[in-house]
Amino acid sequence: MRLEPTITSVQNAWVKTIKRLHHSSNRQEQQKFLIEGSHLVEEAIATGWPLEAICFDSNWALNNQEMLAAIDKDATRRNVLLQPASEAILRRLSTTDSACSVIAVALQDKSIAFAPRELSLAIAVESLQDPGNLGALIRIAAAAGIGPIILSSDSVDSFNPKVLRSTAGQWFRGPPVVVDLISLLRSQRKKNVQILAASANGKSFWECDLTVPTIFLLGNEGAGLSSELRAEATDVIAIPMAKGVESLNVAVTGALLLFEAQRQRKTAPRSD
16 A cells, blocks of 8 residues: 655644645635545545545554555545654644544535526525534535535635534535625526525515525625625515514524425425
8 A cells, every 4th residue: 555654743844735724715725625534534535525635643544444445446546645644743734622533635626516507496695604504504405405505705615624524524415606696696587596585574484485496595694685685586584483582593594494495395286
């Protein structure tokens, strides 16, 4: 097996380069990101996500010899660097307080493009800022069986390690896509897709026909939707809540809307 010599020095040039991926600006510059922990690395490998390197300690290597051997024999992954490192190096590369035994360096795959030609059900979010909320929405979208979460360009970096960790591996099966939301919404309205803007004030989402092609439009955690985006909606909807409750977490809102849409679609009378 073609393992590199074990890295033990924190002054190693490769280690310094990889550590820069902790920051969004450097992830953008290098067009790479970090995948931390066995579960996420295994999901990346299982889904065929392009990897540049896998850095691991001796214990992880001992417990994953078959996986390393399979990578070594895989013609599509022969260029993946298999890099042993000391526990101190893994701690330095980790973005968490508790170091991982394996960290992969992955490529930001530009071949993954969003094609909204036949959009049936989706969530689009403007200016989403919290990585945990994005991660939760990705898991919710996966559970509801829809396509990727759609984000405006000023949203949280979808390659943020906190986002990946909070998705429990689902990120690799439906990574978020970043688009010009106004252009997307206008193009979808021409195709008779209804755009439903979630707000504290609007008609109950229980009254909406969600069996037709629908985009749920959600806003920033604090400010909500901008007037520009709200103007693109075909209707404004709200989730009925008890008196004194002003709002719900954006991920909770997304979950309620998506699963109501799926419920309607599964219980609607068949046209045939």
